[in-house]
Each structure stands twice: as structure tokens, then as C-alpha cells.
Amino acid sequence: MTVKRNVLVLGGNGFIGSHLVDKLLAEGNGVRVFDKYEEHYRKPLARVDYHFGDFGNRSLLAGALKDMDVVFHLINTTLPQTSNDDPAFDVQSNVIETLFLLEQCVSKSIKKIVFVSSGGTIYGRPAALPVAEESPMEPECSYGIIKLTIEKYLALFNRLHGLDYAIVRPSNAYGSRQNPDSIQGAISVFLGRIVRGEQLEIWGNGEVVRDYIYVEDLVDGIHKAAITATADRIFNLGSGSGYSLNQILAIIKAVTGNNVSVLYKANRVFDVPEIFLDITRARKLLCWVPATSLEIGIKKTWAFIKKLQLRNEQTFQGSVRPDKE
Numbered sequence: 001m002t003v004k005r006n007v008l009v010l011g012g013n014g015f016i017g018s019h020l021v022d023k024l025l026a027e028g029n030g031v032r033v034f035d036k037y038e039e040h041y042r043k044p045l046a047r048v049d050y051h052f053g054d055f056g057n058r059s060l061l062a063g064a065l066k067d068m069d070v071v072f073h074l075i076n077t078t079l080p081q082t083s084n085d086d087p088a089f090d091v092q093s094n095v096i097e098t099l100f101l102l103e104q105c106v107s108k109s110i111k112k113i114v115f116v117s118s119g120g121t122i123y124g125r126p127a128a129l130p131v132a133e134e135s136p137m138e139p140e141c142s143y144g145i146i147k148l149t150i151e152k153y154l155a156l157f158n159r160l161h162g163l164d165y166a167i168v169r170p171s172n173a174y175g176s177r178q179n180p181d182s183i184q185g186a187i188s189v190f191l192g193r194i195v196r197g198e199q200l201e202i203w204g205n206g207e208v209v210r211d212y213i214y215v216e217d218l219v220d221g222i223h224k225a226a227i228t229a230t231a232d233r234i235f236n237l238g239s240g241s242g243y244s245l246n247q248i249l250a251i252i253k254a255v256t257g258n259n260v261s262v263l264y265k266a267n268r269v270f271d272v273p274e275i276f277l278d279i280t281r282a283r284k285l286l287c288w289v290p291a292t293s294l295e296i297g298i299k300k301t302w303a304f305i306k307k308l309q310l311r312n313e314q315t316f317q318g319s320v321r322p323d324k325e
């Protein structure tokens, strides 16, 4: 930030959050993290003030907000794939607890809140591509409905109480510290399977098209949304281009030098066939550029995955502390 601030990163020990923390520290801010867990792939950072707790623990959350200027909200308790399992839980743990957060932001005179929404789910099946911020929003999973609902409450709290806010809608993020054993994040999952010598699995025929954003570019955009005052408050953050899974695979094969075998499985109902984002607004108003090509981003992610695998093997042999750099 141009003016140094005290910032709170909710979900700051996760994949995107940990990179945002790095960016905020590099910009000279005082950084506090609120998260349920420690970072998975690094030891705690000396310059970060960690507060541990569940997002639903209101007294801990209120304590973490004390003396903060800016709040980055990256906590989401479900994934697109799991959110439909229990929509009531999704609403309670995300929407209701975010309403408490917003009330606290007002009462503690927080200067700005930045919400990380979802460019991949909030629009549903786009009528036209690329998808701009004003495009119709017809989310097809609870996760997208929750993100949209929180966006609407941010606008309401701004109207009612003057709470300043920005919203970013990232596409599919990838990069180091993304869990390769998760059920989402195709690039990291593919690389994780390759490093372990396993077969890849793809739902459908591999022609599903997505927009992939390298995590360091993404957090640069999130940071810019926090420090820039513009009339528009909502920003798509993606590469602006669509790639099919088969195209991603071709790049992965070239980067890893591995001619992987792939098992194509049945389509999943919640997979939108094609989506990529129009990022004109972020380019213009935030002067933001997603600078990392897929080839470079995948190379960097591959380097992380290989290092992780080496460490896991050494841990297995008893020479390294598990999971920590």
C-alpha cells in the first residue's frame, strides 16, 4: 500500500492468502492473519501476528479486528464441488458469519474491506465470452450463490453505513503452495500425480475451457484493488484467455518432459463448459497486468511440486520435518 496500514488477512494461511501475506509484507504493511490452521507448506513468518480460530468464533474474530485498517476476506468454508452437499451450512458458515464480520468492520471503523469472490462460479453458464463484470449472474452451485449474496451485502453495508469495499472475482488460480492432493486446482493436481508417477484423470473429454491465473499475479491484483479508489468496486482477475484441459495437458507434458497417460471419465453436471474473463476493467482502472504466461507459471509450479515431493521422500526416510520449509 502507498500508505502503510495494519491489515488483517482472513484465511491468510491458505494458498492465495499466504501469497497475499508475502505481498503485503513486501509493501511494508503490518500484517495479522486470522485462520483456523497454520500454513501447510511453511513455518510461521516472524513478521506476522497470527490469530488462530474458526471464522464462526465471534469473540476471536472481533479480537483479531482490533486496531486494523484494512481487512482481506479470503475465508470460504466450502468448495464449488462440496457446497451443494449442505447449503444451510454454506449459508450459516459463510453468509451469516460474514454479516457479523461486516457489523464488526462498521463498529471498529475499518477503512476498507476487500472480498475475494469467484469469477469461475458467479456467472454460471455465460451467454457470451469473455465474461465482463456486468454480465448476468446465474450461479449454478451454492458456492457461487454465497459469493453473490456476500457481494450484495457489501453494497448494502456501503449504502447503510459507508463501509468502503472492493470485490475481486478471480478465475482459476494456480501456483506454489496450492495443495496437489485437493479435489480442485487442475494444474497442481495434475503435476502432483505426475511427480508420483500416477495416471491423470479428467472429467469429460478434456475440452472444458477455463481461465488460469498465476497466484502472484492474482495477489498483485487483490493488493491493487485494496489501494485504488475507483467508482467501480468489482474486478474480474484472470488471464483473460481460455484454455481447454487438453491444451493445459500439452503444456504440462512439454514442461515436465513426461508423456502422461490420461483416463477420461464421465462429465460432471456442475462443470460449466467454457468460461474466461474479460479483464479490461482491472487493466484500465487498477493498471493491473497478469504478467505470467502459462508456460512460466506451470514451470514455477512444477518446481514447487518437485521440491515438495523430494521433501516428502526425505521425511519418509526420517531426515526432514514434515511439510515445512
Ligand SMILES: NC(=O)c1ccc[n+]([C@@H]2O[C@H](COP(=O)([O-])OP(=O)(O)OC[C@H]3O[C@@H](n4cnc5c(N)ncnc54)[C@H](O)[C@@H]3O)[C@@H](O)[C@H]2O)c1
Pocket (backbone or CB within 6 Å): 010, 011, 012, 013, 014, 015, 016, 017, 034, 035, 036, 037, 053, 054, 055, 056, 073, 074, 075, 076, 077, 116, 117, 118, 119, 120, 169, 170, 171, 172, 173, 174
Ligand atoms: N483457488 C482458486 O482458484 C480460487 C478462485 C476464486 C476464488 N477463490 C477464493 O479465494 C479464497 C482463498 O482460496 P484458496 O484457494 O487460497 O483456499 P485455501 O483453502 O487454500 O485457503 C483458505 C484458508 O481459509 C481457512 N479457513 C477455511 N475455513 C475457515 C474457518 N471456518 N475459519 C477460519 N479459517 C478458515 C483455511 O484454513 C485456509 O487457510 C476463498 O475465498 C476462495 O473461495 C479461490
